[in-house]
Amino acid sequence: MLSSNRSDDTSPxxxxxxxxxxxxxxxxxxYTLAALDQELRKVSTRLTRFAAQSDLHWDLTGIQQMDHxxxxxxxxxxxMHRPAxxxxxxxxxxxxxxxxxxxxAPKPVRRDILWPILTLGRRYxxxxxxxxxxxxxxxxxxxxxxxxxxxxxxxxxxEISANLFRTGAQALSITALxxxxxxxxxxxxxxxxxxxxxxxxFIVNILGMSIIRELGPMLAxxxxxxxSGSSMTAQLGVMxxxxxxxxxxxxxxxxxxxxxxxKIIGLGIAMPLVVLWTSAIAMLGGILAADxxxxxxxxxxxxxxxxxxxxxxxxxxxxxxxxxxxxxALIACHFGxxxxxxxxxxxxxxxxxxxxxxxxxxxxxxxxxxIFSNVxxxxxx
Amino acid sequence: MxxxxxxxxxxxxxxxxxxxVIHENISLSVYRGEILALVGGSGSGKTTLLRQMLGLxxxxxxxxxxxxxSRYDCGLELSRSLRNRSGVLFQQGALFSALNxxxxxxxxxxxxxxxxxxxxxxxxxxxxxxxxVAAEHANKMPAELSGGMIKRVALARALxxxxxxxxxxxxxxxxxxxxxxxxxxLIQTLxxxxxxxxxxxxxxxxxxxxxxxxxxxxxxxxxxxxxxLADIIKIDHPFIKDFFLGERGRNALRNAxxxx
Numbered sequence: 001m002l003s004s005n006r007s008d009d010t011s012p013x014x015x016x017x018x019x020x021x022x023x024x025x026x027x028x029x030x031y032t033l034a035a036l037d038q039e040l041r042k043v044s045t046r047l048t049r050f051a052a053q054s055d056l057h058w059d060l061t062g063i064q065q066m067d068h069x070x071x072x073x074x075x076x077x078x079x080m081h082r083p084a085x086x087x088x089x090x091x092x093x094x095x096x097x098x099x100x101x102x103x104x105a106p107k108p109v110r111r112d113i114l115w116p117i118l119t120l121g122r123r124y125x126x127x128x129x130x131x132x133x134x135x136x137x138x139x140x141x142x143x144x145x146x147x148x149x150x151x152x153x154x155x156x157x158x159e160i161s162a163n164l165f166r167t168g169a170q171a172l173s174i175t176a177l178x179x180x181x182x183x184x185x186x187x188x189x190x191x192x193x194x195x196x197x198x199x200x201x202f203i204v205n206i207l208g209m210s211i212i213r214e215l216g217p218m219l220a221x222x223x224x225x226x227x228s229g230s231s232m233t234a235q236l237g238v239m240x241x242x243x244x245x246x247x248x249x250x251x252x253x254x255x256x257x258x259x260x261x262x263k264i265i266g267l268g269i270a271m272p273l274v275v276l277w278t279s280a281i282a283m284l285g286g287i288l289a290a291d292x293x294x295x296x297x298x299x300x301x302x303x304x305x306x307x308x309x310x311x312x313x314x315x316x317x318x319x320x321x322x323x324x325x326x327x328x329a330l331i332a333c334h335f336g337x338x339x340x341x342x343x344x345x346x347x348x349x350x351x352x353x354x355x356x357x358x359x360x361x362x363x364x365x366x367x368x369x370x371i372f373s374n375v376x377x378x379x380x381x
Numbered sequence: 382m383x384x385x386x387x388x389x390x391x392x393x394x395x396x397x398x399x400x401x402v403i404h405e406n407i408s409l410s411v412y413r414g415e416i417l418a419l420v421g422g423s424g425s426g427k428t429t430l431l432r433q434m435l436g437l438x439x440x441x442x443x444x445x446x447x448x449x450x451s452r453y454d455c456g457l458e459l460s461r462s463l464r465n466r467s468g469v470l471f472q473q474g475a476l477f478s479a480l481n482x483x484x485x486x487x488x489x490x491x492x493x494x495x496x497x498x499x500x501x502x503x504x505x506x507x508x509x510x511x512x513x514v515a516a517e518h519a520n521k522m523p524a525e526l527s528g529g530m531i532k533r534v535a536l537a538r539a540l541x542x543x544x545x546x547x548x549x550x551x552x553x554x555x556x557x558x559x560x561x562x563x564x565x566x567l568i569q570t571l572x573x574x575x576x577x578x579x580x581x582x583x584x585x586x587x588x589x590x591x592x593x594x595x596x597x598x599x600x601x602x603x604x605x606x607x608x609x610l611a612d613i614i615k616i617d618h619p620f621i622k623d624f625f626l627g628e629r630g631r632n633a634l635r636n637a638x639x640x641x
Contacts, residue, residue, distance in 0.1 A: 067543035103516035
């Protein structure tokens with residue numbers, strides 16, 4: 001009778017024996033997650049098969065160690081109820097008593113059928129929410145400016161200068177590199193075309209107008225939006241997570257005065273300077289490439305630049321810098337202050353901030369193009 | 382396995398941060414089934430020692446052995462299995478904020494890649510029941526939970542793999558007295574049901590007196606004493622006197638030691 005040659009009658013996990021004509025399954029070994037490991041599914045299916053015999057005696061006293069995973073394995077094999085004949089140790093009894101009380105898992109929340117409309121509606125309201133938020137914040141900053149005019153000793157000079165250094169001085173290398181390369185590429189592409197028509201000298205006009213009026217400010221603004229905008233948002237977001245913002249509020253120091261205003265003023269000052277720098281380096285790259293490519297003397301290029309490009313273009317470029325800088329800082333602060341204290345929200349807020357400020361920068365460029373369409377352009381004919 | 386097998390063995394451990402010495406020649410063994418409480422003043426390096434046992438930091442000198450294997454130079458496989466055999470409750474809970482309560486607890490189970498999803502579901506709900514978190518909270522995100530709830534969910538996650546070894550970093554800090562009490566009860570029940578060895582860092586004398594079977598005291602960069610609470614308080618050392626025999630300490634100890 002013992003081990004009637006069927007292969008699954010014995011295994012490290014159980015023994016089939018017959019005691020006084022009663023079929024009995026004796027579980028042995030360690031029913032723990034670590035011990036079961038890869039055997040788990042196999043043991044589970046075998047035990048389920050045995051559990052189908054209703055007259056089987058289950059003897060769990062031979063188990064050396066059993067943890068929750070092991071208990072659940074046996075419990076599921078039994079079909080979530082105790083078998084009719086069971087011998088068990090008291091500590092195992094406690095484990096199964098827990099299992100009898102386990103709550104079923106709640107169903108995950110199902111999506112509403114109307115979800116496309118709901119999402120769209122939520123997006124719409126969110127957009128207005130952000131717009132109103134940004135307008136409110138800028139109003140607050142404006143009030144702070146009036147307050148500071150009356151109380152000039154409270155101007156946060158240290159913060160402004162720190163922001164100038166971080167957003168201006170530290171951005172010089174990256175803007176120079178990108179500007180120089182763009183200048184070279186632009187000059188290389190257009191000088192060849194002009195050379196075919198013998199119009200080599202016009203390269204100075206093309207480079208001057210496009211870089212000083214458009215490309216320089218836009219390159220600088222997009223780079224700064226990615227670089228400084230994201231860091232401002234993340235900084236404010238982490239201050240929210242660590243409750244530093246709340247600490248400031250409790251001390252009666254308004255966020256807009258101490259955190260937002262210095263960033264807006266700092267970037268408002270730094271940005272036109274970065275624009276000037278980027279345009280200068282890009283022009284340098286362009287003139288250098290023209291010299292090497294079509295042999296246009298760099299001294300000639302430099303001396304003819306003032307005639308080719310009216311100085312109004314430089315002012316327009318720098319004006320764009322001021323506006324873009326302030327808008328980037330404003331948007332970055334707006335998104336930073338709205339971050340909720342969890343990691344998900346931090347990432348989302350930073351992404352939204354950068355995407356929104358780059359979009360805003362391009363909008364501003366378009367608005368400038370329309371407003372100043374009659375300024376600084378020499379119309380032929 | 383015999384009870385005399387140390388489950389954690391620290392030998393001749395030195396820690397330095399720059400020129401600042403935190404630990405000097407610390408040797409400590411933890412045996413199976415013990416609840417060891419690490420105490421010490423702030424800055425005495427309790428949490429650092431705990432992190433070294435977890436393998437999150439490496440000491441300047443000395444060895445840490447967990448379950449008979451060195452913590453620092455074991456292979457990837459072994460290191461993974463050691464980690465699966467120990468659970469950690471961090472002070473702030475350290476729940477993954479991108480996952481809901483259910484998925485937080487299910488994560489270590491899913492990472493084993495050998496459990497069917499129905500079993501994971503039962504295990505998660507069992508653990509949640511054990512730490513007395515109602516089933517309807519399973520779909521909540523960590524940001525929506527209160528501090529006490531975060532602690533309990535984090536404990537459920539630490540227990541997800543039925544570890545032999547449980548590390549608790551300030552388990553009752555930030556809990557109200559009633560919650561601390563139920564936390565202590567919970568740990569006691571768990572110990573009866575599972576063979577658990579617990580190492581905890583705590584400042585809470587009530588918890589310490591209620592559940593620890595042994596106390597190790599860190600002061601002056603050294604392990605100044607280790608033994609049963611009743612023996613520790615007889616030692617004549619300024620830190621021990623301040624810590625245990627101040628007014629608050631005496632109150633807590635009176636409750637724990639005179640009443641059996």
